[in-house]
Amino acid sequence: MNWMKMVMVLGLTVVLTGCGQAESPEPVEPELDLVTSITITGNDRMEFDITEFAVPAGAEITLLFDNIGVMPKEAMGHNLAILDKDMDPNTFAAAAIRHPGNEYIPPEYEDQVIATTKILGPGEEEVLIFTAPSEVGDYPYVCSFPGHTPAGMKGIMKVR
Template sequence: MVQRQRSKEIRMLKKTLALVMFAVLSVSAFAAQAKTVEIEGMNSLKFSKENITVKPGEEVTIKLTNTTDLPESAMAHNWILLAADADAQAVDEAAAQAKDNDYVPKDMSDQILAHTGLVAGGETDEVTFTAPEEPGDYEYICTFPGHLAAGMKGTLTVKEG
């Protein structure tokens, strides 16, 4: 009788441990997923989100959607995250010569941390990247001609907690 009770207790303990392990693994998998930020590129030449906060080294997905009804030649958008010391104006000027590369200048790749492709009205593109380890503010811009000059930019802030 005592042995049977002991066997039952051991089985219960094993089931409990299995459930605890499942819970721990589930939480770990959830925590490892990328933070997704949905941003709209608007006719007002603004991003719908001009401030994003992430943790150092966090995996981030930016999902850019263009909400315009205008033709692509008039109102397309991209999202480009710049290095901390990048010159946004210089990147934008170089981008004007990079139409065939979605206005992303290949020769300035050392100043660009991540970018989407160019999206026309109703289109969406996304990019997943690892946030910089160095806390601070990182500018993001749209390099479709004239958009940065009109104020289409924002700040990705990297900070603990």
């Protein structure tokens, strides 16, 4: 093998290696479309129909929350409270139990609430209009009616 062939072989090796690296699949989370308007429902099984959505940082967001259940508010009321990204949903919900008179929003964590509806009874809905945080991140939202967050009535608002 003369030096010219050697250079070609090495060159080909580099090209092939380069291709292999380019094709190796990186685990990429499918990106959600960014929305500025969304409707979320809550039901008698303590479920939000949407548990993940994404909004543009700093945008004005219109969120309609609709309690589509039929059970009485005292037994199966729902709210939708969007929390700051560092607020732990379970800590928030545990504190909320003591505050039925404040729509189950704990005053000690009120500064951690980006937006919240009142507790809604069956068939009731409320529109929230709020400014999405300017800081990119994952912001939890919960229903803070007693027992509902631990039962899974929570989600993530992704700010992108």
